[in-house]
Amino acid sequence: MVRVGILGYGNLGRGVEAAVAKAPDMELAAVYTRRSPEKIKLRTANVPVKPAAALEAGEDIDVLVICGGSATDLPEMTPKYAKLYSVVDSFDTHARIPEHFANVDGAAKAGGHAAMISCGWDPGMFSIARLYAEAILPGCATYTFWGRGVSQGHSDAIRRIEGVLDARQYTIPVPSALERVRAGENPELTTRQKHTRECFVAAAEGADKARIEAEIVNMPNYFADYDTTVHFITMEEMKRDHSGLPHGGSVISAGTTGQDGSSHVIEYSLKLDSNPEFTGSVLTAFARAIAKRAQKGISGAFTVFDIAPAELVSLSGDELRAHFL
């Protein structure tokens, strides 16, 4: 059995917990938290919740899944714990991946552990889809569409506006853009032409809704480059209609082969009821692969590109060839 530790018990940590519970070859050893352990109630029976500081002492786990934020948590936590354990994270700040990889690689090698960074669905499964397409159709045009789904970063940005009680932001691919890409047209698309943003906002009584709406649609980086729609709803409606965290999207690649330029379109798409549970399931599959590598004495940092599909499952080569090939 692969003994899994989870650091951080938010939505993603609970997603990993649920995936580990379904894995016949893995067990949850402990959850580690920076909050007060006694305030946390796990869904899995008979598993201890410990303070994060317990990890310094050398816990009996095979792999630690670090469920922290990419902005400040993971750049510090993943290298720190990669010295002590084999680890998996979901670092998703694309521009800072090379730096994060180098830091984690150094720490993992120093500690003799295996580490997986930037795991999930994007970066993660979508990255794999982009790379397979490039391998088969070199130079192909690859488009990534996200949604329809809740962007937690954009929802948080709206919540920081004065007078906003709660907010949910849905990222939505533009149907005509999707259609042109699927048809292999390889269109040039601006940010605005690819996605729209739809916001549901519960405002405080007496708040200036016109000002809130203007602040949202003009917010640089988050909304200014998009066509954004704002709907004001009640807290009751928010709770009733927008409590889930659905997401998804598509990676679509179009390229040509041969003398006559035969055209090919490859699409990998996800439609997810629960973004954190799906992401947790991806992290868990790669945690299995990392635990296997660590057991073989392989150390250093890896990404989803470095792991063969067979490493992700507990099935033997014979079983895979007989049932999945």
Added chain:
Amino acid sequence: MVRVGILGYGNLGRGVEAAVAKAPDMELAAVYTRRSPEKIKLRTANVPVKPAAALEAGEDIDVLVICGGSATDLPEMTPKYAKLYSVVDSFDTHARIPEHFANVDGAAKAGGHAAMISCGWDPGMFSIARLYAEAILPGCATYTFWGRGVSQGHSDAIRRIEGVLDARQYTIPVPSALERVRAGENPELTTRQKHTRECFVAAAEGADKARIEAEIVNMPNYFADYDTTVHFITMEEMKRDHSGLPHGGSVISAGTTGQDGSSHVIEYSLKLDSNPEFTGSVLTAFARAIAKRAQKGISGAFTVFDIAPAELVSLSGDELRAHFL
């Protein structure tokens, strides 16, 4: 440069030739044929065509892509040549894969070479899609749909009927079945409910079309279990409208996570203008991986499950993490 040999210069061999021509790190060393070499004109300049027998002598190639049929060619050829070279084949008789794998594995290990079997899009990329889905959503329901596209086996079966000059058979997924599977309904579907078959037949003058149609729709294994439509057309129409070999399909997996059974749908789909050129492109990417493994002294048989995405391309880890993750 990876020196590639191609054995067999039919549609698939030409597809591999086209893909190798696009690969910056690979070159076509020679084409080998069981036909008369002087009758074959390659599309690549200054590459020799040699009799297949030349392979016995030890040719200067890094990997041999074997473009033969699965029924009789590959079970014999792949083990034979795996003793002498690193090889790639597209063996696609699903039921006989375990036996073929064992034969090729033994031969490759005896010769100290690396071998890839059952490469292409199904088995191949579709197999990868099935396995990734199972790794993320253990126990998920996975459906494979083929088409709309030309099935060469079914077209050949029609051509063997008396009075048929030429035939083209299109395999078509049933739209309502696709829809239900995409909606995550996990329906039970019979063979007939998943695909229909559409046949275009050019008959000899005076041939009994009613008999031909009856022989097609009642043919066991090929057509009897499907709703089949037969259209009689002229040889001119056949040439004008049905000379391509388009294909494609979808692997759709639906599974749940968590306590509340959140539902997730993963789809990998292909829309291909030229089945043999796309398949040749997949074989070429995996030939690169096999050549790299051979160079590292790794021997034995592998499938697409054993190869990490990064092995398929000539880009460095740094480049991959910066541009594809």
